[in-house]
Each structure stands twice: as C-alpha cells, then as structure tokens.
Amino acid sequence: MHKLLILSKRADEYCGLVEAARLPQLSMCAATDPAALAAEAFASDLVFGDPSAVARVLPRLDGVRWVQATWAGVEPLLDPALRRDYILTNARGVFGPLMSEYVFGYMLAHERRIIEKYETQKERRWDPRHPGTLRGKRLGLIGVGTIGAALARTAKHFGMHVSGYTRASEDCPDVDVYFHGDDLTTFVSSLDYLVAIAPNTLATRGLVDARVLSHLPSSAVFINPGRGSIVDESALAEALANGRLAGAALDVFQAEPLAPESPLWTLPNVAITSHTAAISFPEDITPLFVANYRRLLAGEPLRYRVDFEQGY
Amino acid sequence: MHKLLILSKRADEYCGLVEAARLPQLSMCAATDPAALAAEAFASDLVFGDPSAVARVLPRLDGVRWVQATWAGVEPLLDPALRRDYILTNARGVFGPLMSEYVFGYMLAHERRIIEKYETQKERRWDPRHPGTLRGKRLGLIGVGTIGAALARTAKHFGMHVSGYTRASEDCPDVDVYFHGDDLTTFVSSLDYLVAIAPNTLATRGLVDARVLSHLPSSAVFINPGRGSIVDESALAEALANGRLAGAALDVFQAEPLAPESPLWTLPNVAITSHTAAISFPEDITPLFVANYRRLLAGEPLRYRVDFEQGY
Numbered sequence: 001m002h003k004l005l006i007l008s009k010r011a012d013e014y015c016g017l018v019e020a021a022r023l024p025q026l027s028m029c030a031a032t033d034p035a036a037l038a039a040e041a042f043a044s045d046l047v048f049g050d051p052s053a054v055a056r057v058l059p060r061l062d063g064v065r066w067v068q069a070t071w072a073g074v075e076p077l078l079d080p081a082l083r084r085d086y087i088l089t090n091a092r093g094v095f096g097p098l099m100s101e102y103v104f105g106y107m108l109a110h111e112r113r114i115i116e117k118y119e120t121q122k123e124r125r126w127d128p129r130h131p132g133t134l135r136g137k138r139l140g141l142i143g144v145g146t147i148g149a150a151l152a153r154t155a156k157h158f159g160m161h162v163s164g165y166t167r168a169s170e171d172c173p174d175v176d177v178y179f180h181g182d183d184l185t186t187f188v189s190s191l192d193y194l195v196a197i198a199p200n201t202l203a204t205r206g207l208v209d210a211r212v213l214s215h216l217p218s219s220a221v222f223i224n225p226g227r228g229s230i231v232d233e234s235a236l237a238e239a240l241a242n243g244r245l246a247g248a249a250l251d252v253f254q255a256e257p258l259a260p261e262s263p264l265w266t267l268p269n270v271a272i273t274s275h276t277a278a279i280s281f282p283e284d285i286t287p288l289f290v291a292n293y294r295r296l297l298a299g300e301p302l303r304y305r306v307d308f309e310q311g312y
Numbered sequence: 313m314h315k316l317l318i319l320s321k322r323a324d325e326y327c328g329l330v331e332a333a334r335l336p337q338l339s340m341c342a343a344t345d346p347a348a349l350a351a352e353a354f355a356s357d358l359v360f361g362d363p364s365a366v367a368r369v370l371p372r373l374d375g376v377r378w379v380q381a382t383w384a385g386v387e388p389l390l391d392p393a394l395r396r397d398y399i400l401t402n403a404r405g406v407f408g409p410l411m412s413e414y415v416f417g418y419m420l421a422h423e424r425r426i427i428e429k430y431e432t433q434k435e436r437r438w439d440p441r442h443p444g445t446l447r448g449k450r451l452g453l454i455g456v457g458t459i460g461a462a463l464a465r466t467a468k469h470f471g472m473h474v475s476g477y478t479r480a481s482e483d484c485p486d487v488d489v490y491f492h493g494d495d496l497t498t499f500v501s502s503l504d505y506l507v508a509i510a511p512n513t514l515a516t517r518g519l520v521d522a523r524v525l526s527h528l529p530s531s532a533v534f535i536n537p538g539r540g541s542i543v544d545e546s547a548l549a550e551a552l553a554n555g556r557l558a559g560a561a562l563d564v565f566q567a568e569p570l571a572p573e574s575p576l577w578t579l580p581n582v583a584i585t586s587h588t589a590a591i592s593f594p595e596d597i598t599p600l601f602v603a604n605y606r607r608l609l610a611g612e613p614l615r616y617r618v619d620f621e622q623g624y
Contacts, residue, residue, distance in 0.1 A: 097447055097471060105420030112417040114583070115430055121584050124577040126569035128586050133593075135409055157469050159409060257438035265436040271426070272433050274440050281445075 002296075005041050006030035007049035007057065008070055010282050014048060017286040023293055046296075048289045051076040058082050066296065068289045070280050073227070074306055075200065088306040089292055091285050096150025098278035102225050103195055104154055106249035106271055107134060110221055115269075135159035140191040142207065143198030143226065144172050147278075151195060163187060167203070185215040193221050199312040200227035210235035213245065221247045221269075225277035228252040233264070240267045251277040314608075317353050318342035319361030319369065320382055322594050326360065329598040335605055358608075360601045363388040370394050378608065380601045382592045385539070386618055387512065400618040401604055403597050408462025410590035414537050415507055416466055418561035418583055419446060422533055427581075447471035452503040454519065455510030455538065456484050459590075463507060475499060479515070497527040505533050511624040512539035522547035525557065533559045533581075537589035540564040545576070552579045563589040 004026055006014050011030040018028065029041050034056040042060050047067040054067055055076035067077070069090040077088060109115065111132040120127040139155045141148045144164040152162045152174035164175040165187045179187035184207070188194055194216060198204040208222070208231040216222070222245060224231060233254050239245045247269030253262075256275055264270055292302045306312060316338055318326050323342040330340065341353050346368040354372050359379040366379055367388035379389070381402040389400060421427065423444040432439040451467045453460045456476040464474045464486035476487040477499045491499035496519070500506055506528060510516040520534070520543040528534070534557060536543060545566050551557045559581030565574075568587055576582055604614045618624060 098445060101420055101446060101470065102424065102443075104416070105424045105426065108413055108417030109421055109426055112414065112585075114417060114421055114426060117585060118427055118430070118583065121577060124572040124574075126586050128569075128588070130591055131414075131585075131588055133410060134413060154469065157466065158413065257440075260436040262436075265433060271430065273424075273429060273443075274438050276440070276443055279442055 002026050002046050002293075003044040004028040004046045004048060005037075005044035005061075007034060007037075007047060007053045008032065009050060009053075010070075010280075011049075013282040014070070014286060017282055018048070018289065021286070021290045023290065025297065026293070046293075055079065055082060066292075066302065068292055069306075070282075070285050072278075073200070075311075077306075078308060078311055084308045087302055088308070089288075089302050089304045090306050090312075091280060091288055092304045093146045094284040094288070095278035096147045099147045099197065099225055100150050100154045102249075102251065102273075102277035103151055103223055104134075104158070106223060107139075107193055107221070109271075110247060110269075111137075136161070137192040138163065138190055139193045139195065140165065140187055141175070142194070142196040142204075142230070144169065144175055144178075145197070145199075147197045147226075148172065149174065151197065163191070184212055188212055188220075189215045189217070191216060191220050193223060195223045195225070196230045197226040198230060200229045201311050205229045206232050208232065208236070210238070213239045216245060218244050219246050221245070221249070223249045225249075225251045228254045228256065233262075237263045237267060240264075240270055247271075249273070251275055314338050314358050314605075315356040316340040316358045316360060317349075317356035317373075319346060319349075319359060319365045320344065321362060321365075322382075322592075325594040326382070326598060329594055330360070330601065333598070333602045335602065337609065338605070358605075367391065367394060378604075378614065380604055381618075382594075382597050384590075385512070387623075389618075390620060390623055396620045399614055400620070401600075401614050401616045402618050402624075403592060403600055404616045405458045406596040406600070407590035408459050411459045411509065411537055412462050412466045414561075414563065414585075414589035415463055415535055416446075416470070418535060419505055419533070421583075422559060422581075423449075448473070449504040450475065450502055451505045451507065452477065452499055453487070454506070454508040454516075454542070456481060456487055456490075457509070457511075459509045459538075460484065461486065463509065475503070496524055500524055500528045500532075503528060503532050505535060507535045507537070508542045509538040510542060512541045513623050517541045518544050520544065520548070522550070525551045528557060530556050531558050533557070533561070535561045537561075537563040540566045540568065545574075549575045549579060552576075552582055559583075561585070563587055 002025055008014055009032055011032045015030040031037050034053045045063050045065045047054055047064055051069045051071055051074045064086045066087045072091050074090050111134055117127055138161045140163045142165045144166050149172045152172055155162045156174045162175050163177045165179045170178045213235055249271040251273045252275055295302055314337055320326055321344055323344045327342040343349050346365045357375050357377045359366055363381045363383055363386045376398045378399045384403050386402050423446055429439055450473045453476045456478050461484045464484055467474045468486045474487050475489045477491045482490045525547055561583040563585045564587055607614055
C-alpha cells in the first residue's frame with residue numbers, strides 16, 4: 001500500500017481527479033496548507049504537489065520515495081539544503097498550448113495595435129491606421145522543447161518564419177533554421193519577435209544580456225513567458241526606455257512579484273503579467289501523476305524525472 | 313490589345329506588381345484619384361480598382377468589359393443606377409489568414425484579459441488573476457466560406473469546438489456541427505464566441521437581432537469582422553449595456569465611419585476597429601487580377617464573378 005500526500009492550493013481538485021482514476025494500492029491525504037498537515041501525512045512515501053509547498057515539508061518527509069510536481073518549475077526543490085534522496089518528476093508536455101495562447105495573444109495584440117486602438121477609442125475617434133500582420137514575420141525561439149515546438153507550430157499556422165536557438169537539438173519540423181553556441185547575436189539580428197522559453201539553468205542564466213539586446217532590430221518585440229533568470233532585467237529596461245526595442249511581454253521576473261518600483265511597469269509597449277502565461281490546470285497535470293503512478297507499480301522508470309544538478 | 317485602368321489608393325503598388333507580371337497584349341494607365349483621370353483612361357476596356365473609386369467613373373466607362381475589384385465588398389458597384397453591362401469580379405480566397413489574425417487576436421485578448429491587465433499595470437499592481445483559455449471553448453460562425461473555413465482551422469489549432477450556421481453547405485472539415493434556417497437561436501445558445509462573416513445579402517441583413525442576441529449566453533463575446541448590415545446595432549448596444557453579452561469586437565458598422573455619438577464607443581468590453589480587419593494587400597490581390605487576365609485571354613470564365621442581383 002502506498003501513502004500519497006497531495007499538497008497544493010488546488011488540492012481539492014487534484015484529490016477528486018486522482019480518486020476518479022481509481023488507482024490500486026493507494027491511500028491518500030490532502031492539504032492546501034503545508035503548515036496544517038496532520039502527523040500521519042509525514043508517513044507518506046509519495047507526494048503530488050506544488051513545489052513551493054512541498055519544499056516546506058520535505059525535511060520531515062523521511063520516507064518519501066517520489067515527488068510529482070504540479071508545475072514545470074521546481075526551483076524550490078533544488079535548494080542544496082534540501083534532501084535529494086527521492087525521485088523528483090515535474091510537469092512537462094502540457095504547457096505548449098497555453099504558452100501558445102499567451103505568446104500569440106500578445107504578438108497579435110502588437111500587430112493589431114489592440115492597446116493603441118483601445119486608447120483612441122476612448123476619444124470616440126475612428127482610427128484608419130492599418131494593422132500589421134504576423135504573416136511573413138520572423139519568430140526566434142530560445143529553447144525548442146515541447147513548448148517551443150508548440151509555438152513553432154502555431155507560428156507556421158500564421159505563416160511566420162521560425163528560427164530556433166538550442167544547445168544542439170535540431171529535431172522540430174516547424175523550425176526553419178537553427179542556431180547554437182556563439183551564433184546567438186546572429187540569431188537575433190533579423191527577428192521580429194524573440195521568445196525565450198528555455199529552462200532556468202547555469203547555461204541560460206543572463207543569456208539575454210545588453211549585447212544580445214543590442215543586436216535585436218529596434219522594431220523587434222521580446223516575449224518572456226519562460227524563466228525570469230534568462231534576461232538581464234536592467235539591460236532590458238534600458239533598451240526599452242531608449243526605444244532600442246519596440247516592446248515586450250513579460251510574465252516572469254528575477255524576483256516575483258515584480259517590485260512596485262521596477263521601471264518595467266511603466267515603460268512604453270511593455271505588458272507585465274504575473275507568472276500566469278501557462279498555469280497548471282489540474283485536469284492537465286493529474287494524468288501525468290496517474291501515468292507515473294502506474295509506471296511505479298509496474299517497476300518502470302518514471303517520466304519527466306528532474307536531474308537535481310542540471311535543474312530540469 | 314487590352315487597355316487597363318488601375319484606379320486605387322494604392323495604384324502605384326498595383327501598377328508595379330502588374331508590370332512585373334509582364335502580361336501580354338496589355339497597355340495600362342493608373343490613378344489614385346478618380347477625379348484626376350486623363351481622357352484616354354475612359355477608353356479602357358478593363359479596370360482593376362477600389363470599388364468606391366471605380367463607381368465614380370463607371371458611368372463614363374462605355375467600353376468596359378471587366379472590372380476586377382481590389383476588395384471583397386463591392387457594394388458601391390451594386391447601386392442599381394450604375395451600369396451592369398460588364399463582368400464584375402471581386403477579391404476572394406485571400407482574406408482568411410488576416411481575418412483569422414483579427415478574430416483570434418481579440419479572442420485571445422479576451423481570454424488573457426489583455427485590456428484589464430493593461431489597466432492594473434498602470435497602478436504597478438501584480439495581478440495574480442488567472443487567464444482563461446480558448447481550449448474547449450465553443451466558436452460559432454455565421455457563414456462558412458473561405459474566411460469561415462480559415463477561422464475554423466485556426467479554432468481547431470487552439471482546441472476549440474466549432475459550429476457553423478450556413479444556408480445549406482456543410483463541406484468544411486473543421487466545422488464540428490452545422491445549423492441552418494430556423495436553427496439560428498439553437499445555434500447561438502451554447503456559444504462562447506459568435507463570429508459573423510457572411511456576405512451582405514437580403515438573407516443576412518439584420519440576422520443578428522434582439523431575439524438572437526437574447527439566446528446567446530451572457531458570457532459570450534460577439535465578433536463582427538464581416539458586414540455591418542448583419543447586426544441590429546441598437547439591439548447589440550442594448551445587450552452590451554445591460555450585461556447580457558460579455559463583450560464585442562466590431563470592425564464594421566451600419567454607417568462608417570462610426571458616428572462619434574454612437575453608444576458603442578464607450579460600452580464595457582467593446583473594441584471598435586475601423587474596417588481594417590482584413591485589408592487588401594496589393595501582393596495578395598494582384599495575383600487574382602493576373603490569373604483572371606490570363607483566363608480572359610484564353611477565353612475561359614473569370615473566377616469570383618459577382619452576381620449583381622445576389623450581391624456576391
């Protein structure tokens with residue numbers, strides 16, 4: 001018999017969905033608040049939960065064998081002070097469509113001047129300026145995993161040219177041309193849109209710095225729905241303030257929530273969202289737990305295992 | 313030898329593109345302003361132009377055999393006082409992708425609360441409210457021609473359910489279910505988004521009236537990038553003002569430009585655009601003229617011929 005602890009702000013929904021899967025050899029308890037756990041919860045060998053909440057109780061989970069994170073980002077569990085004597089799996093492969101809605105929502109808003117038109121409309125003014133179009137525009141993706149592949153597919157649907165910057169992989173059929181290593185500045189130099197969706201690793205930290213931003217055309221828009229660590233935030237703010245970039249849509253930041261005194265809030269053509277580009281819907285995430293639990297029972301390797309050193 | 317008159321606000325671009333096609337047996341003249349035509353222009357047998365400008369010179373074009381309109385809408389040429397002793401062809405089959413950018417731009421802006429977030433951002437306020445998603449939402453199309461088919465294809469890309477209201481046709485593979493005739497209220501009753509892209513005909517005039525609007529769920533958004541005549545504008549304004557509809561994106565109106573005193577300008581969650589959802593790009597439209605000219609020389613029937621009585 002396995003004992004499962006479900007620990008999430010949306011524990012009720014996760015609990016109902018796991019129960020509905022009628023998994024064998026499983027008892028479970030659930031909580032939304034890690035401070036309110038019953039003593040028996042600490043005897044759990046399996047955990048399915050939000051990384052920030054799981055990190056708080058991990059030191060007392062001496063019998064834990066496997067943690068399935070409800071999020072893609074597991075930074076709270078990578079703290080070297082925390083135990084690593086268990087298998088950590090994260091959520092992958094489900095965020096592409098949501099990321100696509102975020103990225104194309106803001107790209108279309110830019111082409112269609114949705115904010116500008118919202119402002120002229122307040123003046124009851126017929127605004128005959130023509131919109132732009134995504135067709136023929138150039139999208140560059142930093143990172144082409146499952147999310148990048150989903151963005152590339154949507155870009156092709158809208159008739160865009162797609163280039164990808166990856167460590168080495170070149171296997172997405174919707175990417176027209178690949179760049180690697182030192183080619184980052186060449187990669188960005190002809191883009192209309194730069195989208196960063198690489199994981200937070202040593203190799204990606206601060207990758208989009210002042211030099212890279214200076215090679216982006218001034219007509220380009222930067223979109224970051226991935227990890228705040230990938231961009232030098234002061235360099236980005238400076239480029240936007242000086243008109244060396246046409247705009248940005250930012251969902252992630254070096255520190256969240258973004259501080260009220262950050263210059264990013266009020267820069268022209270910058271949209272700030274609150275790390276909600278691709279939220280975890282329990283109906284998307286629960287099947288990942290269920291499939292991994294079945295693999296556990298069958299003695300098969302779990303999917304989407306995180307390497308504590310690599311960070312993804 | 314054929315004599316072609318190019319008459320358009322973008323005459324220079326059209327002229328260059330037609331010249332580049334090196335069409336045989338063709339001489340041409342071009343003008344942006346119908347009031348400034350040289351006398352020899354009236355001897356043209358072929359016209360390629362913007363319908364509003366062509367309508368102004370049509371009475372003097374006694375030798376005209378064929379007019380290729382640069383737009384989809386040819387209302388200015390349907391005035392019964394104007395001659396009809398020529399073949400009129402319009403622009404079709406090229407607006408789907410642009411319409412798709414318009415419709416999905418505003419649908420994603422609605423799901424992603426782009427305007428609301430723009431407003432909270434002004435207050436430097438981290439807004440953790442979750443966005444919605446298009447996935448699983450229900451899109452209803454009034455009219456499923458080439459534009460409707462393009463919208464349906466994009467909707468499927470985003471995981472939506474698509475229903476179509478047509479006179480009789482049921483041949484678009486991306487439409488899940490069809491409705492006809494008296495089923496209009498049933499058709500709208502479960503929609504999240506209603507998009508009208510039917511042509512302006514007697515059958516579609518005023519089709520979206522108070523009764524139809526009252527059957528739409530109050531959470532639904534109405535999008536009209538097609539023809540202003542399809543909707544009862546006062547009934548729409550009333551439904552929006554009373555919260556019986558969640559919002560609208562309107563590109564076309566009963567009278568354009570929309571009068572400053574129209575209540576639509578300031579209703580909540582209403583986006584007004586200026587008949588620019590799908591503008592005619594010369595590089596899209598010229599190939600239609602070129603292909604039809606080749607058909608004319610070969611004695612073949614021209615494509616996209618307009619029936620003056622039916623109006624499309």
